[in-house]
Amino acid sequence: MAGNDDRDEAEVARLIAQVTLADRKAFATLYQRTSRKLFGVCLRMLQDRADAEEALQEIYIKVWNSAGAYRADMGRPMTWLIAIARNHALDMLRRRRQVAVELDEAGEIADPQVGPEETAVLSSEGRRIEDCMRELEEDRAAAVRSAYVDGMSYLELAGLHGVPLNTMRTWLRRSLIKLRECMDR
Amino acid sequence: MTTPENKRSDRSRDEVLAGEYVLGVLSLPDRLRVEYRLRDDKAFQVIVARWQENLATFNNDYVTEVPPSWLYGSVETKLFNTSVADQPKGLVWSSLTFWRGLTLVSLSAAIFFAASAGGLFRKPAAVPSAVATLGSGSSSISLVTFFDRQTGRLQVLPVAAGAEKSKSLELWLIEGESAPVPLGVFQDQGDGSIVIPPDMRGRLKDGVTLAVSLEPFGGSPTGKPTGPVVASGKIGI
Numbered sequence: 001m002a003g004n005d006d007r008d009e010a011e012v013a014r015l016i017a018q019v020t021l022a023d024r025k026a027f028a029t030l031y032q033r034t035s036r037k038l039f040g041v042c043l044r045m046l047q048d049r050a051d052a053e054e055a056l057q058e059i060y061i062k063v064w065n066s067a068g069a070y071r072a073d074m075g076r077p078m079t080w081l082i083a084i085a086r087n088h089a090l091d092m093l094r095r096r097r098q099v100a101v102e103l104d105e106a107g108e109i110a111d112p113q114v115g116p117e118e119t120a121v122l123s124s125e126g127r128r129i130e131d132c133m134r135e136l137e138e139d140r141a142a143a144v145r146s147a148y149v150d151g152m153s154y155l156e157l158a159g160l161h162g163v164p165l166n167t168m169r170t171w172l173r174r175s176l177i178k179l180r181e182c183m184d185r
Numbered sequence: 186m187t188t189p190e191n192k193r194s195d196r197s198r199d200e201v202l203a204g205e206y207v208l209g210v211l212s213l214p215d216r217l218r219v220e221y222r223l224r225d226d227k228a229f230q231v232i233v234a235r236w237q238e239n240l241a242t243f244n245n246d247y248v249t250e251v252p253p254s255w256l257y258g259s260v261e262t263k264l265f266n267t268s269v270a271d272q273p274k275g276l277v278w279s280s281l282t283f284w285r286g287l288t289l290v291s292l293s294a295a296i297f298f299a300a301s302a303g304g305l306f307r308k309p310a311a312v313p314s315a316v317a318t319l320g321s322g323s324s325s326i327s328l329v330t331f332f333d334r335q336t337g338r339l340q341v342l343p344v345a346a347g348a349e350k351s352k353s354l355e356l357w358l359i360e361g362e363s364a365p366v367p368l369g370v371f372q373d374q375g376d377g378s379i380v381i382p383p384d385m386r387g388r389l390k391d392g393v394t395l396a397v398s399l400e401p402f403g404g405s406p407t408g409k410p411t412g413p414v415v416a417s418g419k420i421g422i
Contacts, residue, residue, distance in 0.1 A: 031257050053253060180204070
């Protein structure tokens with residue numbers, strides 16, 4: 001229910017703010033309210049219980065230390081917490097797998113006609129990503145989703161879908177452009 | 186040379202790069218390169234934040250799971266080398282009564298300094314003046330803060346302020362778990378600035394917390410915060 005979600009988000013935002021004041025009780029409450037979700041993130045991405053337990057500890061240490069960096073105008077508090085968790089898990093995954101896919105120039109990509117500066121203003125409105133995902137071809141949408149949810153690298157996705165690495169890179173970059181266009185519409 | 190065409194194609198590249206970063210497909214060196222850039226590049230921070238919010242629906246795919254019960258204790262030990270039971274009692278800021286008084290806003294505080302400005306990112310040292318935004322979730326009040334290290338002048342401009350009349354906003358400094366120290370009261374008709382007393386200037390440094398509370402007109406009668414905290418945040422210079 002949206003109302004409950006909003007209230008939960010407000011409560012999590014309030015707890016994060018208290019944590020900036022070094023309030024340990026608020027930190028404990030924040031942990032109680034959010035650790036199940038963040039542990040789910042770690043388990044799904046790392047696929048290893050011991051790694052996930054280690055990661056979760058590091059993640060909450062980061063939350064304690066960087067609570068002051070949370071900005072309500074840059075997104076919802078749960079999104080922020082999950083981003084911390086995902087980024088930590090991704091760093092662990094990339095270290096673990098040592099995947100070296102270097103960044104190259106995105107030269108072959110068609111200009112996505114990004115709108116004027118104003119469209120960069122963060123907006124919670126706009127079209128839902130799920131609607132836009134339906135506009136992608138099925139295998140591309142699946143690749144986008146497992147890249148995000150499972151933290152798969154280009155190389156792993158290429159293996160999973162049985163296509164060359166460069167093809168996968170093009171798939172995902174074009175998909176990102178299509179998603180951006182769709183959500184700006 | 187920057188032409189409109191170039192600019193547009195740079196933006197496209199940035200959109201794709203930010204999307205790749207949020208999706209998580211980049212290699213570790215590339216991730217680090219993006220994070221390095223995120224420290225200072227505000228426009229890029231906005232693009233990344235937008236992808237994060239856009240793709241947040243995928244977060245529903247993560248199934249919640251209860252972590253082992255020992256885990257929180259381990260986090261506490263690592264952070265505080267102690268347990269929550271040892272927390273000093275009677276500290277205004279951790280007292281339940283005090284927090285129950287927080288009726289004004291939902292207190293989603295945020296503070297950031299001009300060059301660091303980023304969600305999770307630290308910034309290089311040695312920037313003379315700083316800008317902070319102290320915001321609140323319900324947006325009933327939001328303050329933009331400028332601190333001039335040379336003159337010691339801290340300027341706070343309330344934006345979208347809806348605070349009650351006959352109240353004053355008071356600025357506090359909190360170092361670690363010490364009691365809040367008053368830094369000054371914002372004048373009703375002022376320009377939103379407070380000159381930090383010379384002996385306090387050196388204490389405005391990395392890691393300390395600034396907070397603004399709503400007080401009876403003229404400031405707290407007790408020298409301690411008595412009203413709700415409308416905004417707070419850590420300094421990250």
